[in-house]
Amino acid sequence: MGNVKIIELPKIQDPRGNLTFLQNPDHLPFEVERVYWIYDVPGGETRGGHAFKKQEELIIAISGSFDVVIDDGKKKEVFHLNRSYEGLHIPAGKWRSMENFSTNSLALVLASTPFDKEDYIRSYESYLKFTTSAKEQQIVAHTAINKVFVDMVKTTINDCKVLELDKNHRDKGNITVVENKSQVPFDINRVYYLYDVPGGEDRGGHAHKDLYQLIIAAGGSFDITLDDGVNKKKITLNRPYQGLYVVPGIWRDIDNFSSGSTCLVLASEKYDENDYIRDYNDFTEIKNL
Structure with missing residues (x-):
């Protein structure tokens, strides 16, 4: 559905425990600006129910399982996520919701933009208007910010x-967000x-x-x-x-x-x-x- 797809991520198997990693451009088609994870979701709850004008996402079920429902205004498609080494890439302009969370599930979301409330479309009626009137969205690349360098010889x-x-506590589950800088x-x-x-x-x-x-x-x-x-x-x-x-x-x-x-x-x-x-x-x- 419109470039929404499952991306297979590396799974490095080790007797001491497995490891999965991802970085741009090897495993995802955007630079990461924000990372957040959703946890403690009560049974029967639905998360999401919005779309983004510019933001792309990669959603991973690190633990447990859940469904991601994608709606482009014409049809819906359900993606079942239950593997730590698979991510669902969602381009901008797709309405999505998350449901059927299993017990102790953990959803990791990598996002292409910092938080911007103006980028959210939270009304489905507004989303349908957006899909019929919006032209191609141009994603503006963010300039990387130089970090402060330290001398590793002197660090303690x-x-x-x-x-x-931040722990954003909500009845539908908690969210913790980390943004660059x-x-x-x-x-x-x-x-x-x-x-x-x-x-x-x-x-x-x-x-x-x-x-x-x-x-x-x-x-x-x-x-x-x-x-x-x-x-x-x-x-x-x-x-x-x-x-x-x-x-x-x-x-x-x-x-x-x-x-x-x-x-x-x-x-x-x-x-x-x-x-x-x-x-x-x-x-x-x-x-x-």
Whole structure:
């Protein structure tokens, strides 16, 4: 239906838990300006019921399942999402709603524009007028904002902190939203998430030279141990409206995953193996310790 389609995302299988990642232009046809996730949706509720004039979206069922109903003003089509490695790409100008949420479902939405209430069409009658009168919509590219650079040699665990994110509580389910240069001090260039982590396994065990991250327990809980080569600090993440901001030059280990937990990571750079420091001795040498 009008370029609405399912996009297969990478699924990197690992005995320690699976990982799916996505970045533009490899896996989605737009730059990410906003990320939000919907959780705690009561049974029988419907979310959405609106369209966007300019915004594109990619919707993923990270956990559980739900249906996305797409309506172009002439016909409807239902897409059932129930796999963490599939995303539904919805171009601008499509009326959509989300329904039939399973218990403990978690919906992740990547959006091409920052929040703009003027971009929403919330009345179906107004939407029908829009579809009959609107000409081709031109999506204006957003200029990337340069982040503040830090010297990874000098960073410490005190540069990392837990950020309180907005929790928009609603009867139909909660939403937490993160926008570039708003809730996080960087532009989001990559999104990935860990899931199906067996009990007793740990992830991480590396540091980054230039990458900034916001790590969220979008579902369940886990512990993150931060290490700057001198001091260590353990932080428990167990709320989907809190994120751990991690700067470059910090070694991290993630463990104590609860059953069914999901570790969501928003990253400042696209994947680059050269940015990883995977040997702890190399890490302490780079930190001049």
